[in-house]
Amino acid sequence: MNLALIGYGSVGKAFARLLHKKQSQYPFRIVAIQTARHGAAYHPHGLPIDPPWGPPAPSIGEFLDKAQAEVVFEVTTLNPATGEPALSHIRAAFARGLHVVTANKGPIAHAYEDLRSEALRAGVQLRFESIVMDGAPVFNLVRETLPGVRILGFHGVLNSTTNIVLEAMEQGQSLEDGIRLAQKIGVAEADAAFDIDGWDAAAKTAALANVLMNARTNPLLVDTKGIRRLTPEKLAELKPKGKTIRLVSRAHQGKEALKMRVRAEVLDLTEPLALARGTSNLLRIETDLMGTLGILESDPGVEQTAYGLFSDLVDIARAI
Amino acid sequence: MNLALIGYGSVGKAFARLLHKKQSQYPFRIVAIQTARHGAAYHPHGLPIDPPWGPPAPSIGEFLDKAQAEVVFEVTTLNPATGEPALSHIRAAFARGLHVVTANKGPIAHAYEDLRSEALRAGVQLRFESIVMDGAPVFNLVRETLPGVRILGFHGVLNSTTNIVLEAMEQGQSLEDGIRLAQKIGVAEADAAFDIDGWDAAAKTAALANVLMNARTNPLLVDTKGIRRLTPEKLAELKPKGKTIRLVSRAHQGKEALKMRVRAEVLDLTEPLALARGTSNLLRIETDLMGTLGILESDPGVEQTAYGLFSDLVDIARAI
Numbered sequence: 001m002n003l004a005l006i007g008y009g010s011v012g013k014a015f016a017r018l019l020h021k022k023q024s025q026y027p028f029r030i031v032a033i034q035t036a037r038h039g040a041a042y043h044p045h046g047l048p049i050d051p052p053w054g055p056p057a058p059s060i061g062e063f064l065d066k067a068q069a070e071v072v073f074e075v076t077t078l079n080p081a082t083g084e085p086a087l088s089h090i091r092a093a094f095a096r097g098l099h100v101v102t103a104n105k106g107p108i109a110h111a112y113e114d115l116r117s118e119a120l121r122a123g124v125q126l127r128f129e130s131i132v133m134d135g136a137p138v139f140n141l142v143r144e145t146l147p148g149v150r151i152l153g154f155h156g157v158l159n160s161t162t163n164i165v166l167e168a169m170e171q172g173q174s175l176e177d178g179i180r181l182a183q184k185i186g187v188a189e190a191d192a193a194f195d196i197d198g199w200d201a202a203a204k205t206a207a208l209a210n211v212l213m214n215a216r217t218n219p220l221l222v223d224t225k226g227i228r229r230l231t232p233e234k235l236a237e238l239k240p241k242g243k244t245i246r247l248v249s250r251a252h253q254g255k256e257a258l259k260m261r262v263r264a265e266v267l268d269l270t271e272p273l274a275l276a277r278g279t280s281n282l283l284r285i286e287t288d289l290m291g292t293l294g295i296l297e298s299d300p301g302v303e304q305t306a307y308g309l310f311s312d313l314v315d316i317a318r319a320i
Numbered sequence: 321m322n323l324a325l326i327g328y329g330s331v332g333k334a335f336a337r338l339l340h341k342k343q344s345q346y347p348f349r350i351v352a353i354q355t356a357r358h359g360a361a362y363h364p365h366g367l368p369i370d371p372p373w374g375p376p377a378p379s380i381g382e383f384l385d386k387a388q389a390e391v392v393f394e395v396t397t398l399n400p401a402t403g404e405p406a407l408s409h410i411r412a413a414f415a416r417g418l419h420v421v422t423a424n425k426g427p428i429a430h431a432y433e434d435l436r437s438e439a440l441r442a443g444v445q446l447r448f449e450s451i452v453m454d455g456a457p458v459f460n461l462v463r464e465t466l467p468g469v470r471i472l473g474f475h476g477v478l479n480s481t482t483n484i485v486l487e488a489m490e491q492g493q494s495l496e497d498g499i500r501l502a503q504k505i506g507v508a509e510a511d512a513a514f515d516i517d518g519w520d521a522a523a524k525t526a527a528l529a530n531v532l533m534n535a536r537t538n539p540l541l542v543d544t545k546g547i548r549r550l551t552p553e554k555l556a557e558l559k560p561k562g563k564t565i566r567l568v569s570r571a572h573q574g575k576e577a578l579k580m581r582v583r584a585e586v587l588d589l590t591e592p593l594a595l596a597r598g599t600s601n602l603l604r605i606e607t608d609l610m611g612t613l614g615i616l617e618s619d620p621g622v623e624q625t626a627y628g629l630f631s632d633l634v635d636i637a638r639a640i
């Protein structure tokens with residue numbers, strides 16, 4: 001199966017390494033890559049991990065026409081406030097009858113319902129496991145292993161940067177120190193304000209609500225407050241009481257409307273949500289038939305995000 | 321799709337209720353039930369939840385011949401030391417070309433490799449999601465959502481009775497008080513010694529190792545010690561230190577052999593495994609590509625076990 005990548009940052013490269021490792025078992029190959037920084041690369045028999053770069057294609061449409069791939073991986077960095085340019089890339093792929101895997105939460109947070117119908121009409125698959133909790137199965141878990149279950153709500157700690165910042169502040173460091181640490185680890189968004197002000201968590205909340213609860217919502221409808229006004233003093237006060245703070249995403253289907261919010265919440269250290277430390281994330285899904293089911297991902301890195309892309313790819317190969 | 325049930329205790333009945341609830345969406349019907357206590361019941365168009373009982377069939381073979389079902393549910397109570405009589409029931413179903421769902425861990429803990437080949441030869445499916453952590457997806461999760469992943473080991477708190485007993489002892493009650501409480505809640509094995517001495521946890525450990533790690537092992541090969549020698553005093557001592565005790569199952573693929581053990585372990589209350597309180601269970605799976613992935617089931621009851629049977633049934637309907 002031939003793959004084209006739009007974007008080739010740390011996630012794209014980790015994905016390429018993973019494919020090379022699994023080559024004998026899974027015959028997938030990357031035949032084309034388009035990047036903003038390096039230009040483009042093509043080879044019909046598969047590209048090496050560090051490909052020879054030529055000039056970029058003048059547009060994504062022309063890139064895809066030349067790529068001759070069956071599955072397109074949208075792994076660019078994004079503007080979480082709009083979902084672009086990922087959204088246009090996905091539509092360019094649909095227009096050419098190509099399956100899409102994206103690591104960008106924007107399109108799913110802003111336009112899932114439209115994209116789902118468009119994929120259906122185009123007769124192609126759309127997958128996005130890595131947009132929440134990296135490669136940990138969340139969307140695939142619900143779709144594949146919870147048949148007949150209705151999702152009533154969910155709550156979770158889904159943003160790693162704020163975990164790291166809050167832990168730094170617990171140690172007496174400033175918000176800015178914490179952000180620098182998260183950037184050094186490589187988990188902060190290009191503009192860390194998207195993490196600190198809760199936009200990343202809001203986008204994940206909207207994406208989960210759209211996919212798991214058919215919500216037709218978007219991040220702007222999530223009642224969101226970030227962690228900017230918290231101080232090291234506040235966290236220091238809580239510590240001896242066995243408490244901490246995490247940025248928590250919540251959604252719940254009320255009688256009339258779906259309620260969604262992102263808030264810094266004070267948590268007892270023995271609560272499940274307090275397990276989300278460092279890059280670890282926890283999501284608890286509230287269901288009608290299976291009670292509350294939690295998924296805990298421990299200390300993931302870029303390899304786990306790449307695994308999310310890989311599991312989506314295998315899922316598409318199975319489905320078609 | 322026509323179903324036959326062997327056994328009709330609290331889990332079987334909860335399963336029947338669930339099927340009635342989901343009738344419009346999922347056209348499954350129970351056409352035959354055989355029990356040791358009530359006798360047998362048959363109806364080709366589907367039985368009510370409280371069926372009219374007639375005399376039991378003289379053997380499981382004769383029951384299945386009369387039942388005219390496509391999927392057999394083995395939900396009897398078992399002897400975890402041998403896997404019988406569930407094992408014979410499953411083989412009787414295979415011999416008639418019938419798919420099997422079992423809620424009994426014994427057969428999977430003792431004879432998974434054989435059963436898998438026998439099912440393959442008979443051209444039928446065998447499913448058993450509810451044997452570990454009720455209906456929480458464990459086996460289905462790994463099979464359906466973690467393609468290409470190798471399981472290197474796992475650890476978890478998988479026995480609810482010992483959670484409840486240890487929590488009672490933490491409150492100053494005796495081991496016996498704790499057992500009575502677990503029996504009252506309905507989570508203790510018929511003979512609570514199977515829980516207290518670690519046999520239930522060992523059977524689950526062996527079953528997980530067999531299925532997730534191709535271990536060809538059995539519960540007798542799990543190095544097992546239960547909680548019988550613990551005292552309320554020991555637990556009371558740990559409490560002010562922010563620590564508790566849980567019966568922990570561990571398996572790890574060493575260089576030469578698979579190491580498995582069940583032990584009462586002292587845990588810090590902020591550790592993931594300490595989240596397993598009451599009937600809540602936690603399993604953490606160690607993988608090559610996805611790091612460590614945890615599944616947390618919160619306060620399940622018999623409905624969640626029934627859901628495990630239901631999800632297996634849907635899975636079989638999809639697979640065939």
